[in-house]
Amino acid sequence: MKIKSLKGFYLFTFLTVIMAVSSIFMYQEFSSIRQNITQTYIESNIRYVRSLAHNIEKDILEQTGDDVFNTLSEVPTIREQLEEELHLLLTNRYKYIYVLDRPSSLSYRFLLDGSRDEEDKSEFCETYIPLEISKFNQVYTSKKPLYFTHTKIKSLWVTYLYPIIQNNKVSAIIVVDFSMKDYEIIRDTLKGFDEIFQIAIFFFFLFFVIILVVARIDFKREQEKERIYEALRLKSAELKAETQKVKEFNKTLEHRVAQEVEKNRQKDKQMLEQSRLAQMGEMISMIAHQWRQPLAAISATSSGLEVKAKLGRLDNKLLLEKVQNISKYAQHLSSTIDDFRDFFKSNKELRQTSYQEIIQSVLDIVSVSVKNKNIDLQVEYQTTKTFQTYPNEIKQVVLNLIKNAEDILLEKEIENGYIRITAKEENGKFILEVSDNAGGVPKDIINKIFDPYFSTKLEKNGTGLGLYMSKTIIEEHCNGKLSVHNSAEGAVFVIEL
């Protein structure tokens, strides 16, 4: 939390506490003053009523002498005179003034009544049982005046009971019912102040509690803010460092990209070279197959000539015929070399060609080798249409697919093995399928066979680049598609151009 807001908060809380405590002290002081005011007011009223009652007592005793009851009972004129005097004292402030005595402890009776109301005027000796009879009895017992307010009957105000004492005994009680309206006004006003104080104190404390709660929430929030700020600061520092790293990295990025591109190019080149070397190895094998027959024929012809010459049976005609044969065989060998040289010629020229031309060119090279291994080579042309492509590139791919089929047929020692080459046109696309009956590509590797360096030819030291390069040639150089799926008998490689 910031020091400034913390100081402000403490000051505010301190002021609230001071105000709350001050209010309590003020309230206590006010309560004391209120008590004094009401007490003083009541006492001054009571003193006045007491002096009034005392005068009435003096008057009664003066006129009745020692025996109040008997005098009043026997001399009605004295009773009427005293009642007249009591009546004169009645005002709005003094509602009822009457005199009672107690014939028994259970009831009282009227001796004098200042009222002139016909309905309310009591008779002499009329039985009267006041609601607060215990107060009346208390006056008889204590011989001291007392007053009380009425809680049970609201129409009555305050009743003052004053004993008339004769011979140390209470002979009667003067009852004065008087109004405390002024007192009630003052009391109500003071009560109003009292309530205002109580409400103020309540609100001060409520305010204080709210401040404490808010402060607590605010304190937690500040702590949380501080924690988040610290975390953000750390993150910011980390981000700054990372940004610096990225900036530095960006500076070298171009150079690194160029380096990586060059690396990839070299890698591709290396892979291509590897692939070519592998293919050339196979080519040498195929040349050997192609040459075996003419070489054998040359060897047989030359051997025949040698035998004939040793036997002296060599004539010019035969020699010429045999030499012509040898020359024909040598030309065949030369033709074979030309075929292979053309095949590997790096001619990336886009030209019009057909699958028939491509396949025939490939078959010229591989057919002897394949047939020597008792593999049936089937070719089906459903289309002979020409199209634009790179023929030499396609030839290499077809050759690779045929050699792969040948390898797997030999590896699995399939009887009646065949390689079927089908050229067709579907939906405007030129399709070449190379299929075999070697059982197909296992499902677990069918998605990997076009990956570089993936090979199943462990025994034959396969490079794992043949299919990868084939796919690269078809899809990147020729904008076609090379895919594989299994038929009922074996694998089907499909070239779409």
Added chain:
Amino acid sequence: MRIIALLLGSFFLLYGGEYELRLYEKILPILYGTRTLKVFPDHTTQNDLQKSTILKVVPNCYDADVLIGKRFHNLHNGCETKPIFATSYKSYKNHKTVIGAFYWRKGRPQISFKKENIQKFNLFLPDSLKRYAQ
């Protein structure tokens, strides 16, 4: 005594102007030992008594168990002997067949029973009310 004082005070606070009726409903069935009573009012009590479910107002005083009011002059047809529950001190003092009274004096409620007539009409005065008997 204290109980009755509380009773009177409570009636006054609770029911205001109708508390006299509640008092009649409370006391008279006890005196007569019945749950309901047939009463004959005068003009001062007629309105209040009409509201009672315990005290049934009858049009003919002869049919009533008790007469309730302060002015019953010229009673005849046997009604003059009916018990009266007075509602003023004067009627309590003046009628011969009064069994009790309830009235106001100096702003305080007063209740009284006439012992002689209570016995005469074979009514039952419980102990709690005996101190009001004269």
